[in-house]
Amino acid sequence: xxxxxxxxxxxxxxxxxxxxxxxxxxxxxxxxxxxxxxxxxxxxxxxxxxxxxxxxxxxxxxxxxxxxxxxxxxxxxxxxxxxxxxxxxxxxxxxxxxxxxxxxxxxxxxxxxxxxxxxxxxxxxxxxxxxxxxxxxxxxxxxxxxxxxxxxxxxxxxxxxxxxxxxxxxxxxxxxxxxxxxxxxxxxxxxxxxxxxxxxxxxxxxxxxxxxxxxxxxxxxxxxxxxxxxxxxxxxxxxxxxxxxxxxxxxxxxxxxxxxxxxxxxxxxxxxxxxxxxxxxxxxxxxxxxxxxxxxxxxxxxxxxxxxxxxxxxxxxxxxxxxxxxxxxxxxxxxxxxxxxxxxxxxxxxxxxxxxxxxxxxxxxxxxxxxxxxxxxxxxxxxxxxxxxxxxxxxxxxxxxxxxxxxxxxxxxxxxxxxxxxxxxxxxxxxxxxxxxxxxxxxxxxxxxxxxxxxxxxxxxxxxxxxxxxxxxxxxxxxxxxxxxxxxxxxxxxxxxxxxxxxxxxxxxxxxxxxxxxxxxxxxxxxxxxxxxxxxxxxxxxxxxxxxxxxxxxxxxxxxxxxxxxxxxxxxxxxxxxxxxxxxxxxxxxxxxx
Ligand code: BES
Ligand code: ZN
Numbered sequence: 001x002x003x004x005x006x007x008x009x010x011x012x013x014x015x016x017x018x019x020x021x022x023x024x025x026x027x028x029x030x031x032x033x034x035x036x037x038x039x040x041x042x043x044x045x046x047x048x049x050x051x052x053x054x055x056x057x058x059x060x061x062x063x064x065x066x067x068x069x070x071x072x073x074x075x076x077x078x079x080x081x082x083x084x085x086x087x088x089x090x091x092x093x094x095x096x097x098x099x100x101x102x103x104x105x106x107x108x109x110x111x112x113x114x115x116x117x118x119x120x121x122x123x124x125x126x127x128x129x130x131x132x133x134x135x136x137x138x139x140x141x142x143x144x145x146x147x148x149x150x151x152x153x154x155x156x157x158x159x160x161x162x163x164x165x166x167x168x169x170x171x172x173x174x175x176x177x178x179x180x181x182x183x184x185x186x187x188x189x190x191x192x193x194x195x196x197x198x199x200x201x202x203x204x205x206x207x208x209x210x211x212x213x214x215x216x217x218x219x220x221x222x223x224x225x226x227x228x229x230x231x232x233x234x235x236x237x238x239x240x241x242x243x244x245x246x247x248x249x250x251x252x253x254x255x256x257x258x259x260x261x262x263x264x265x266x267x268x269x270x271x272x273x274x275x276x277x278x279x280x281x282x283x284x285x286x287x288x289x290x291x292x293x294x295x296x297x298x299x300x301x302x303x304x305x306x307x308x309x310x311x312x313x314x315x316x317x318x319x320x321x322x323x324x325x326x327x328x329x330x331x332x333x334x335x336x337x338x339x340x341x342x343x344x345x346x347x348x349x350x351x352x353x354x355x356x357x358x359x360x361x362x363x364x365x366x367x368x369x370x371x372x373x374x375x376x377x378x379x380x381x382x383x384x385x386x387x388x389x390x391x392x393x394x395x396x397x398x399x400x401x402x403x404x405x406x407x408x409x410x411x412x413x414x415x416x417x418x419x420x421x422x423x424x425x426x427x428x429x430x431x432x433x434x435x436x437x438x439x440x441x442x443x444x445x446x447x448x449x450x451x452x453x454x455x456x457x458x459x460x461x462x463x464x465x466x467x468x469x470x471x472x473x474x475x476x477x478x479x480x481x482x483x484x485x486x487x488x489x490x491x492x493x494x495x496x497x498x499x500x501x502x503x504x505x506x507x508x509x510x511x512x513x514x515x516x517x518x519x520x521x522x523x524x525x526x527x528x529x530x531x532x533x534x535x536x537x538x539x540x541x542x543x544x545x546x547x548x549x550x551x552x553x554x555x556x557x558x559x560x561x562x563x564x565x566x567x568x569x570x571x572x573x574x575x576x577x578x579x580x581x582x583x584x585x586x587x588x589x590x591x592x593x594x
Contacts, residue, residue, distance in 0.1 A: 311378015
């Protein structure tokens with residue numbers, strides 16, 4: 001039976017338990033030449049359906065005998081790609097597929113040297129979540145099907161490959177001028193956690209089990225920014241139990257990386273926009289680290305249960321933050337999330353189905369369903385469960401949850417059955433039905449307050465009445481206080497008040513992308529067009545979708561700013577990741593005059 005609306009994976013068919021990948025990275029053609037071996041334990045036979053997208057399949061054979069086997073590629077389906085159907089002979093231990101990726105593979109971004117920090121070497125990185133692993137490897141591309149893998153990756157000499165796996169050494173490659181890197185991921189992972197990056201990379205140790213990789217020009221800044229990672233790992237271990245993946249390394253990507261972070265196991269991928277120079281944005285690292293448990297150990301079975309990954313992880317991220325920086329910092333983080341949540345609820349006003357936690361995504365691309373709802377509504381449900389049973393009991397629950405489901409992929413229904421077993425009646429008590437299956441936010445959702453937060457919200461909401469921070473007050477705020485203030489100011493301040501605010505707080509000059517993006521959105525909405533140059537700079541310099549979406553959205557204000565948005569996009573699109581290009585195109589298509 002097919003169990004995942006986004007995959008041809010069929011749970012009655014043979015299941016690959018291990019991959020052996022041989023990948024040849026060709027920067028000139030922007031192609032990865034691949035040989036993927038899928039191993040079956042126990043040996044398998046019969047029909048096997050794999051997911052592919054944009055892959056050219058050359059040959060399929062039984063690994064040990066070399067005998068070719070029949071295969072057929074189905075028609076191109078808009079979200080799924082093409083089904084690759086194989087017919088396995090009796091007692092097949094493994095099959096091998098020779099193939100090539102497409103230069104347009106959505107899971108890969110190929111960067112010219114000019115798009116890197118160093119400017120001298122090309123760069124390649126993957127982003128497989130949610131359903132892009134199939135653009136890299138023919139596979140059962142459902143989170144329900146877990147695999148271990150080995151890989152050897154051949155790259156041009158002078159470049160280094162890293163993967164979501166343990167490094168197993170490198171040596172001169174099979175072709176002159178190449179080097180081959182070996183990897184091994186012994187634990188079974190969902191396909192969306194397959195990850196590869198190739199570039200001019202250096203590393204700095206952060207602790208005995210953690211180091212950061214980045215281009216030489218940024219690696220020192222990265223090591224400084226993420227110096228506290230070991231303390232985070234320790235705190236996360238107290239929450240969830242021992243860190244089970246040996247190493248926790250970080251990779252800082254070039255600016256076009258479309259997300260803040262991606263929890264690729266053993267090697268979190270991060271946007272360089274986190275390098276704010278003040279360690280103020282490391283909550284993203286806490287988040288990706290927490291996925292080592294919630295997401296990578298216990299995994300959502302399909303994108304319809306995405307809240308199990310992200311809701312738990314946001315909750316855990318804020319727990320780590322509380323342990324390291326205290327209650328006030330934690331309350332501020334919940335307040336930032338509250339704003340994101342409200343924006344997402346507003347965005348999906350006409351698609352209430354996407355505001356449920358347990359979603360139905362038949363015919364819906366997971367990238368289009370992406371929003372803060374599984375994150376923030378999900379985290380609030382976790383907090384509601386915790387408040388209902390108390391912190392110590394909930395701590396025990398989490399440990400039991402990890403023990404029961406580690407290295408498995410589960411549905412919301414499995415989660416509910418387990419919760420009912422551990423705490424009979426708890427789901428009814430928090431009205432889980434409303435959280436999971438009804439749109440919007442349930443009445444009685446947990447609220448997070450603190451004296452400092454209340455003061456900032458009061459200042460923000462009073463702005464129109466002339467209320468202002470006292471002398472030196474706003475100047476003393478940290479990044480998150482300022483962010484909460486900006487997010488909660490009235491949406492249209494008018495140009496004059498903006499000029500006043502900018503004069504006082506130097507907002508346009510900020511290097512911190514969270515502050516800068518919030519400020520530019522506010523200024524655009526307030527008709528303060530003095531910021532247009534800075535908006536262009538940010539839209540051409542940063543590829544993180546979290547900033548692109550609202551900025552292009554704010555440029556939808558009037559005919560003039562819409563023309564400017566189209567002009568900037570025409571100039572910047574080539575540098576954006578395919579996912580970002582698609583997301584921005586969606587925003588532009590929503591403009592009233594499109
Ligand atoms: N796993 C996500 C990123 C993701 C989700 C990629 C869905 C593709 C499809 C990652 O853990 C994440 O949530 N990143 C956030 C960070 C944050 C909430 C602290 C981001 O990128 O902004
Ligand atoms: Zn996440």
